[in-house]
Amino acid sequence: RKTAPMPTDILAAKGGTPLVSLTAYTTPMARMMDDHCDFVLVGDSVGMVLHGLPSTLGVTMEMMILHAKAVARGLQKAMMVVDMPFGSYEENPAQAFRNAARLMAETGAAAVKLEGGVHMADTIAFLVARGVPVMAHIGLTPQSINTLGGYKVQGRADQAAALLSDARAVADAGAFSVVLEKVPASLADRITAEVAIPTIGIGASAGCDGQILVVDDMLGLFTAFKPKFVKRYATLGEQGEAAIAAYADEVRKRSFPSEEHVFADTVPSKRSKT
Ligand code: KIV
Ligand code: NA
Numbered sequence: 187r188k189t190a191p192m193p194t195d196i197l198a199a200k201g202g203t204p205l206v207s208l209t210a211y212t213t214p215m216a217r218m219m220d221d222h223c224d225f226v227l228v229g230d231s232v233g234m235v236l237h238g239l240p241s242t243l244g245v246t247m248e249m250m251i252l253h254a255k256a257v258a259r260g261l262q263k264a265m266m267v268v269d270m271p272f273g274s275y276e277e278n279p280a281q282a283f284r285n286a287a288r289l290m291a292e293t294g295a296a297a298v299k300l301e302g303g304v305h306m307a308d309t310i311a312f313l314v315a316r317g318v319p320v321m322a323h324i325g326l327t328p329q330s331i332n333t334l335g336g337y338k339v340q341g342r343a344d345q346a347a348a349l350l351s352d353a354r355a356v357a358d359a360g361a362f363s364v365v366l367e368k369v370p371a372s373l374a375d376r377i378t379a380e381v382a383i384p385t386i387g388i389g390a391s392a393g394c395d396g397q398i399l400v401v402d403d404m405l406g407l408f409t410a411f412k413p414k415f416v417k418r419y420a421t422l423g424e425q426g427e428a429a430i431a432a433y434a435d436e437v438r439k440r441s442f443p444s445e446e447h448v449f450a451d452t453v454p455s456k457r458s459k460t
Pocket of ligand 1: 209227228229230231232269323365388398399400
């Protein structure tokens with residue numbers, strides 16, 4: 187593939203090869219994943235991962251726009267989706283459209299993502315009818331942490347029917363895909379079988395139509411805590427700290443900078459690196 191898929195292509199991938207996605211917040215990270223991901227999410231997790239906020243509630247439109255612009259500069263082949271931050275869409279469909287249009291117009295995002303099922307269905311339909319492709323996000327919705335009472339598994343036992351209703355509602359409203367976060371694997375499989383839009387799992391099931399992880403989690407860069415659903419494919423945080431410790435040691439011993447990193451008073455004659 188030479189160009190980025192569109193939301194309609196993501197929708198058409200239902201039931202096929204699993205969709206691959208990660209979050210990204212900066213240009214270099216976006217470049218690293220551009221060849222490997224179908225879509226990249228500029229998640230509001232940026233608030234916790236890069237800004238040290240205690241939850242995603244303090245993330246603003248300005249933060250999302252700044253990071254989405256940076257990510258867009260690093261993508262050519264993967265589609266970019268941007269999260270609508272807390273407070274930017276819940277009031278009514280008009281507020282949601284105003285902010286979704288701003289996110290798309292200012293960043294070049296192909297779609298937005300918002301949290302909520304049945305209660306956000308009207309808003310999703312309103313956006314889709316006006317040219318805004320919507321990825322829904324149900325199950326554990328971190329922007330509702332204060333009403334959910336913690337980052338708990340959602341949809342267990344007698345909660346399953348409500349989550350299934352959420353999935354059906356966002357699909358009927360026209361969402362082109364739905365993120366299922368922290369739900370029992372059996373329920374994720376059932377939702378995947380029953381709705382016609384791709385399910386994107388995070389703490390869900392390998393049977394979903396795609397998977398997403400927070401990139402700093404899977405690279406081992408974000409280590410404040412590790413949800414069970416995170417698999418660390420690298421330990422870059424540890425490697426980074428070891429590198430910084432080595433640098434500090436060399437500076438204190440005056441072994442850095444060494445000859446290869448300093449400049450002579452005269453210009454070297456051949457293959458100058460000055
Ligand atoms: O903000 C985020 O990173 C997300 C993904 C975990 C789905 O919403
Ligand atoms: Na998010």
